[in-house]
Amino acid sequence: MITPETFRALRSLSGLTQLALAYKAGVSPTSIAEFELGRRDIRLGTLEKLFCVMGVSATFRMGDTIIGERSPISNMGFVLVH
Numbered sequence: 001m002i003t004p005e006t007f008r009a010l011r012s013l014s015g016l017t018q019l020a021l022a023y024k025a026g027v028s029p030t031s032i033a034e035f036e037l038g039r040r041d042i043r044l045g046t047l048e049k050l051f052c053v054m055g056v057s058a059t060f061r062m063g064d065t066i067i068g069e070r071s072p073i074s075n076m077g078f079v080l081v082h
Helices: 004-014 018-025 028-035 044-054
Strands: none
Touching: 004 018, 004 028, 004 044, 018 028, 018 044
16 A cells, blocks of 8 residues: 555645645545545545546556656656656
8 A cells, every 4th residue: 555655745746736636536635635644544446546637657556666767756666647
């Protein structure tokens, strides 16, 4: 499962606020905020919706390590795709 810190970094890199991400994914902004603060877990189905909206690669979702040449956070092992 993804850590709140990694999720927050992905959201930030995608250029979305918590509110915008919640709206586009059809989830509550409170759910995103509480997950990023480590106060709650997030369901796999919801996480997949959020990843899709953020443009996170399917390979990252499966847990593979990918280092993108142009990824500003390539040392974290994921890339964003749009």
